Amino acid sequence: MIRYTINRILWLIPILICVSFIIFGLLELAPGSIIDTMITEEMTTEDIEILKEKYGMDKPMIYRYGLYMWNLLHGDLGTSQVTGLPIFEMYMSRWPNTLMLSLSSLVVGVLIAIPLGIFAAKYAGTIWDNLTTGFTMLGLSMPAFWLGLLLLIWFAYRIRIFPAGYDGTWKCFVMPVIANGFSMSATITRQTRSAILEVNRKDYLRTARAKGVPERQVTRKHVLANAWIPIITQIGLMTAMTLAGSAVIEAVYSWPGVGYMLVDAISRRDVTMACGTVILTATLYVLILLVVDIIYAVVDPRIRAQYTSGKRKRRTA
Numbered sequence: 001m002i003r004y005t006i007n008r009i010l011w012l013i014p015i016l017i018c019v020s021f022i023i024f025g026l027l028e029l030a031p032g033s034i035i036d037t038m039i040t041e042e043m044t045t046e047d048i049e050i051l052k053e054k055y056g057m058d059k060p061m062i063y064r065y066g067l068y069m070w071n072l073l074h075g076d077l078g079t080s081q082v083t084g085l086p087i088f089e090m091y092m093s094r095w096p097n098t099l100m101l102s103l104s105s106l107v108v109g110v111l112i113a114i115p116l117g118i119f120a121a122k123y124a125g126t127i128w129d130n131l132t133t134g135f136t137m138l139g140l141s142m143p144a145f146w147l148g149l150l151l152l153i154w155f156a157y158r159i160r161i162f163p164a165g166y167d168g169t170w171k172c173f174v175m176p177v178i179a180n181g182f183s184m185s186a187t188i189t190r191q192t193r194s195a196i197l198e199v200n201r202k203d204y205l206r207t208a209r210a211k212g213v214p215e216r217q218v219t220r221k222h223v224l225a226n227a228w229i230p231i232i233t234q235i236g237l238m239t240a241m242t243l244a245g246s247a248v249i250e251a252v253y254s255w256p257g258v259g260y261m262l263v264d265a266i267s268r269r270d271v272t273m274a275c276g277t278v279i280l281t282a283t284l285y286v287l288i289l290l291v292v293d294i295i296y297a298v299v300d301p302r303i304r305a306q307y308t309s310g311k312r313k314r315r316t317a
Contacts, residue, residue, distance in 0.1 A: 008290050012283060019282045020072075020275050021065065027271050028061045034081045034269045055081060068275065077276040082268050087276035091258060097166075098250070098257035102242035104177045109184030110235060116185070117192025117231075118219065124197060132189065139186020148179040148252040165254035176253045180246055184238045191234040195227035202226070229296060236292030240285045 035051045043051075052058045056067070071078060077087040120132035155175060156164040162171045199205070200223065208218050247259030254260065258277060265273035 005290065005294070008286070008293070012286055015286060016279055016282060017069070020069065020279055023275050023278045024061070024065045024068070024271065027266065027269060027274060030266075030269070032269055033057055034271065037082075037268060064271075068272070072279070077279070078272040080265075080273040081270045082265075082273065087273055088280075090261065090273070091277060091280050094256060094258045094261050097255060098246070098259065099243065101173070101176055101180065101250070101255060101257060102239070102246065104173060105180035105184060105242055105246075106235070106239055108177055108181035109188055109238070112181070112185040113188035114192055114231075117189045118196060118224075120189070120193040121196035121200065122219075124193075129193075132193070136186045136190045136193075139183050140190070142183070143248075144179055144183045144246075145248040145252050147182060148175065148249055151175040151179055152252065166256055172253070176249050176255060179252075180242065180249050184242070187238060188231070188234050192227070192231050195230040196223055199223050199227045232292060232295055236289060236295075240288040240292075243284060243288060 034055055035048070035057055038051060039048060049058070056064050068078065079086050080090060083090070116132055116135070120129045123129050152164060152175065155162045162174050163169070166172050205218060205222055208222055209215070246257070247263050249255065250257045250260035251263050258281065262274060262277045262281075264270075265277060
């Protein structure tokens, strides 16, 4: 297990290189640059050239990328070209807001999805299953930003129950959590239903029911115990995506999180800020998926046995 964990962490190196090069190249291809936001009518050609030299815009892209990666190898993510503040400090100052929003959305989504998926699987083929399937299709097909805008129009501008943006009170959490949690619950509900229907076909469940084991106990101890792997996979993916920064939801509600910071950096052509945010986000994403894989071994004894048998074989050899 330790060897597997080390290998996964080492895979971070090529992932971060690819991700950083892609974001660097995309911002280079996008029209405009950081100095376009600083040029005024009073500036002369010499002043503009000084700005280009200051921000390295007089050098080719591959040179600036190589310089950035060289600094990154020394543990320096750089400073924002707009604010001049260290990128790591800015990221960590926004991270608690993203964490709070993501975990709240995840809790709401899971609390809705797991019981709803069990209910749909229990009444598979009935009208209740069809209604649940319709709910999941609605959640999967409805963009999160569209639902967020609908909630914003109705509950912030018409009814005026909740604030339109972040104000530090509990009310500002409600609409972003609902918009984010709704799409999450639809995905997890669909996966829960499929996983439970697959397990329900197993012979040991028919045997347990034939012995007179109560249905609630069958569901809790046999069905869910063997259906957790695909459900945990989906929950882990959704957690990684939301913790990495729900840029769309944060942009709609002006939420001071990591995703909104990335959108702002791209709009200002702050290449250093955008690359640093994406690199930290990609690292976080991979580490969360690694934690999900470790949870597999805790939940499923078969996976834990594979690691144990692998260790025994190496010791024997």
